[in-house]
Amino acid sequence: MKWKLSTVDISLVGMFVALMAIGANVTSIAPFMVVGGVPITLQTFFAILAGAILGSRIGAISMFVYTFVGLVGVPVFAKFGGGFTHLFSPTFGFIISFIFTAYVTGKIVDKKRTVHTYILASLIGMSINYLFGTNWMYFSYKLWAEAPEGFSYSMAWLWMIVPLPKDILLSIGAAVFAHRFERTVVSRGHFKSLRRTV
Incomplete structure (x- = not known):
């Protein structure tokens, strides 16, 4: 197994951390995009894109770095938040x-690089985001x-109906973009280091 990151890998990890920070703060210019305390963001889109483009390992690393950077206090979370206290946030x-979204998306795409596989991987990645996040939110409110x-379990899921259409469309968009990137850039020999797998 090759765990060493190249300079390109590190640069792309940093780029996706920045994209996640931007996607997290869409509500800073559109504060009405918050339902039931859940900000409607572009983070799911970028997490899926990270897995689909960077692969399972580097995609997951980029999301881990984003999480770590936010927890140590850099304001990269929604509403320009950051800090250890976010561990106790319902969201x-x-x-x-x-x-996990990035990792699973990348793993599925690694097996077969058809547009249908990209779409399936992206929708599964989105589902992981919803399942894990909504259940965490429910139990945090309860505990x-x-x-x-x-507040009830059904209410938690009802809140998620609002961002669901947006996330489905963006997940499919991420899949199509990543597939086109694979065909036009990666398959021609560029950024081959991005496709290392665990």
């Missing part, structure tokens, strides 16, 4: 899930956070 499960009045 922190979505942030953790980005690591340590102050839950809204009448």
Whole structure:
């Protein structure tokens, strides 16, 4: 197994950390894009794109670095947040899930590089994001956070209906973009180091 990152790998990890920070703060210019305390962001899109373009290993590393950078205090999370206290946020499960989203998306794409595989991988990656994040949110409200009045498991999922159409469309868009990138750039010999697998 090759664990050493090349200069290109490190640069791309940094680029996706920056993209995640930008995607996390769409609500800074559109504050109405918050439903039930859940910001509607572009992070799922970029997490999927990281896995589909960088591969499972480097994609997951980029999402881990993003999470770590935010936890140490750099304001890269939604609403320009950062710091260790985010571990106790009801929405922190979505942030953790980005690591698994990128990894699984990349693993599926590594097996077969057809546009249908890219789309399937992206939708599965999005599903991981929703499953992990929504369940974390539910249990955090039940165990340590102050839950809204009448909060229930079904309410948690009802909140997710609002960003769902957007995330489905963006996931498919990420898949198509990544597939085209593979055909026009990677397959011609550029950035081959991005396709190392664990």
